[in-house]
Amino acid sequence: MKSKTIILTSGKCAWGECFGCGWGRIIGPKPSIRKLKEKIDNIFRDIEKENVKEKIEEIKLFTSGSFLDDKQFPKVIRQYFVKKCISNNIKKLIIESRPEFINDENLSDFKGLDLSVAIGLEIANNEILKLYKKGFTVEDFIKASEIIRKNGFKVRTYLMVGLPFVKDLKEEVKKSVEFAKKYSDTIVLINTFPHSNAPIFDLFISGKWKPLDEKQFNEIVKDYPECEKEFNNFSFIPKFHKEKMIKIIGAGKEQLIHPYYEVWQDYFQRFYKPPKDKTILLFIPCSYKKPYYLSKLHNAIKSSIKSLKNYEKIHLVVISSPGVIPYEFVNYYPFNSYDWPEWEETKEIKELYIKVTTERILKFLKAHIENYEKIICYFKYDSETYQAIKNVESKLNIKIENCLKKETYEKIKNEKNPLSLKIATNDLKEYLEKL
Ligand code: SF4
Known part of the structure; x- marks a missing residue:
């Protein structure tokens, strides 16, 4: 099945506080309904062109926030997107949302599609979720996943590998995968990288935390063939934000x-x-x-x-x-x-x-x-x-x-x-x- 990844941005993530997330902090312009519809029309125009070669049947929609948040994506836009999917024979759709926006009413917009709702749980540990400033708990995740399944849809869970604040990385991933399996249809294990406009970048440049390299990541995730893996979806390089760009001058140990x-x-x-x-x-x-x-x-x-x-x-x-x-x-x-x-x-x-x-x-x-x-x-x-x-x-x-x-x-x-x-x-x- 041919899958297409689409990035559709609008405004800002309603939370925007997660310790390791730079995307959620970006305050993008909030397009009008007309503009958003135009963006969607352009997306499907491209899909139609690509369909000539090979039919696209799945869309992975990334929104830097929640597609189910009415403030970020008004209901009429969700419905417009779904209508376009159906008329273009898209069978599967993957969207992202925080648990607080997952309810029967919002999910009713997706009837007729094989929908998966991706939730960035990151780790099944409330203490670490609090330190990570996730803004929701394991229990909120369970509740949201039950609503998704009750509506006949699928749960896709993102888990982060190599998070700061974790003492035993291997053990914590094991516990999280075991937990997520009970509530998820698919699980994605994602390597943690330092986004430059998130607090994790400060921890990184202070030398107190380092991202895992490919070998270290593979060593941890190799035991979970049932999970999808994303080592570097971010094309990581240490990009410094303007306010951190001091000129380093001198010929001493400090420099x-x-x-x-x-x-x-x-x-x-x-x-x-x-x-x-x-x-x-x-x-x-x-x-x-x-x-x-x-x-x-x-x-x-x-x-x-x-x-x-x-x-x-x-x-x-x-x-x-x-x-x-x-x-x-x-x-x-x-x-x-x-x-x-x-x-x-x-x-x-x-x-x-x-x-x-x-x-x-x-x-x-x-x-x-x-x-x-x-x-x-x-x-x-x-x-x-x-x-x-x-x-x-x-x-x-x-x-x-x-x-x-x-x-x-x-x-x-x-x-x-x-x-x-x-x-x-x-x-x-x-x-x-x-x-
Ligand atoms: S990880 Fe998701 S919920 Fe958290 S700030 Fe980023 S976009 Fe928002």
Whole structure:
């Protein structure tokens, strides 16, 4: 059966307080009935076009709130949507609602459809639901599910895996699945990610809670073949909201292991997937100017390599005080908004930089080494980052050659911005040409 996912927004979730939900906090415009009908007409126009290829028989409707809330979606709109479903031969419809809007009257709008009402129970534990600010209890869920079933419809239950406040994740998921089975027709196990405009994001960037990576998630959900699973329906990356975007300035421990950098490094190590076609990993230094690509150094590097036959295979990855930064992310905060004034570096901070950077490169490579056929670098021989790279070489027992020749560096090391000089970038080009 072909299924189509539709997002239909209107106003705001009536509750909007759940600890981990960013969608429910979005105050979207409240369209008029006419506008909402137009949106629905457009949705079904698309469905008609798609039906030519293969008939769509199921709609999963996401509404960031409750389709059964009259304030968010007036009754006349629900009825209009159902009428459209029936006339387009849609057999199954999945909608979302909080328990307080589930009643006989609202459900009567869906006669003639195989309806499932999805309820975000998240976890079958009232204590955690309270901490999570869910705004309803397990008992409210039971009552709502009984009303749905009494009306001949189905209950779809969302359970979150990896929630904060939970001591034993595995055990709590087990209890919740066992409980939900009694009241649900389908259960979806969803991984918890930090939405940037929800309180969970603060917990995440403070280092007090981390999302589960795919391996950890699968380890917990593998025992429930009867449940649907959603590891990453959110395309998670650590996106910071404007008010959290402070400029990180200084060359001290506080800046080096800033929690913002730590969450990004964790992301690059556990969630990020390097582009499959980029099989030559080239570590390069950062630049004082941000974003890096506006700097003299990065311009020199890029213009020296862009005409190479294997240019598309080269994956530029910057190493700097925030850690290891794949080039696709250089425009993201905080990589576009920090200063590490080298002239403030003390002997102690240089040593700490080498230690922390070694660890970060090591973890990045352990996670992604399989993606690359060749790993090389372009650094000053006497730089702290190069020392970190050398440490990684011996710890992993691999070779990370410096594309800059030692003799070239000896000639230019007292020049300003030596790595941006033609004589140096020629070494880089020459090295890469031979690959
Ligand atoms: S999880 Fe659902 S009920 Fe909670 S705030 Fe988000 S949209 Fe609203």
